[in-house]
Amino acid sequence: MPSQRHKDIEILDRLGEWEQREGSLPQFVELYRDLVRLQVEAGSRVALPEPHLTQEAATGRVREGLPLLGFEDVRLDWGLVQDQFQAVTDILGGHLVPEAGDTQALADLARNMPLLQQVARDWYQGVSLANTAAERCVTEELLNVVIQSALRPFLVAHAEALLPLVKQELWRRRYCPICGGKADFAFLDKERGARWLLCSRCDTEWLFQRIECPYCGTQNQKSLSFLTDEQELYRLYTCEECRAYIKAIDLRKTQAEVLLPLERIVTADLDRQAEEAGYRPG
Template identity: 55%
Template sequence: MEVDGKILKRLEEWQQGGEALPEFVGLYEQLLRIQVEARARIPAPEPGLSRDKASDRLRQGMPLLQWRALSLDWSAFQDLFRAVVSATGEYYKATAEAVHSLRDIARDIPPLQEVTKAWYEGSPLSAFSQPHGVDPELLAAVIHSAVRPFLTCWSEALIGLVDQEQWRRGYCPICGGKPHFAFLDKERGARWLLCSRCEAQWLFQRLECPYCGTQDQDALAYFTDDDGVYRLYVCERCRTYLKAIDLRRTQSETLLPLECILKLDMDGQGRDNGYRAGWTGTVSDG
């Protein structure tokens, strides 16, 4: 995958240049390598949807990629899941017990299918994680890492069927995931959202919260950094934040997923001001 390959290259350049990167970047890089390798073995999916049919679905607010269409290669997924668990275990020594439990979950394909379907459809994972004594957030993170190469393949195959002017909703037109980053485009400063699950990009209103849908201008605000490159959108109604970058103010090529991962100071700024990352949890628990 092109962007992931570029991210790996940039991380290598930074390391060779002696740049001090946050500790978690080591795991991020290792997972990215596993995903890039897996991705190279995944055949390009056939969209299986006509433009008219896609347009119908989108008009009804339905994302294009349904669970049953995803049809994962389960044996490949199982290998990937195990590789992600091993990498995570190596990185965080404290997770030895969790690693054991996660391997248990991945032992047979049917339960793995069930939990991955629940994750994809946004159902709570506690029913799966609790019997194994695993933190549901860790389980979700592992599933996400393992399924990401498949989802990004699909996302690239389907994104051409999305009429951007037509969709404009707060969730992903491909997989239904929530956005975890935004950017203002170079051409006209229009705001686009980036899916936290499949990396699809879609056009969205400048003045609307993608998480609760409010358009109340008194509830919406943003902070910028000194150069005006980064923005932190906040919503008073659902108390969430969304990180963003203004591409009109950047010079070099911007690798969006990397920006999203590395702008930890903005997460800190959001939390210090009493907001939570909008793509995590549900709106009602805010």
């Protein structure tokens, strides 16, 4: 079984324990759980692809700063993408997410294959979905969330197949070595306290500098700082130049097995803290 799927199953177990302990889960965690369940189901229908690059070709791309997986390289099963898109829309609608707006418009989009393909390509290549979203009367943020969830099972499968080809020391860039996405979480490793980033799109982990903003790239020490909690387990890295933040966990401070994708969710208080202080997610 691909290990990412295994991780998702462990996340569901942890959420189950959390629910037992507390009696119920906060609404945003329930929503997250429904989305993870969907990922697990879809993951069982996505085979682990063979890498489309040799080690040599991959290292060449890494040296040039080119992510390994272009949109054309992603082997997408469009029927499954369509099902996923619809299922994510249903989940958001079911949780009455206020931004969900007209989920019917999203359902129409899911049935329009050429448009769905365009949305997937644009999103992957970092082209703004603002116009498409406006034409469909949904928010751009919502459209991003839905297409990202619909494509995730494919991206994580490719990421898993390709990551062994990435020589981490050669990369150290601000975007994902597999899909080119931005980071939305970080961690300090157990061994040396080196800082790694986690891709918001495919969950790839990559080695990064301790002192550099993962968004604007400044290395000016005066602009970069972090806050930490009493146990020093979590950090909130902030940048004065672009006013962005990224959350991190210090794996040297815990013996427990940490599931990084879940840490994004359980650290919601840090997001609140950061936004109150005037920072925005990177």
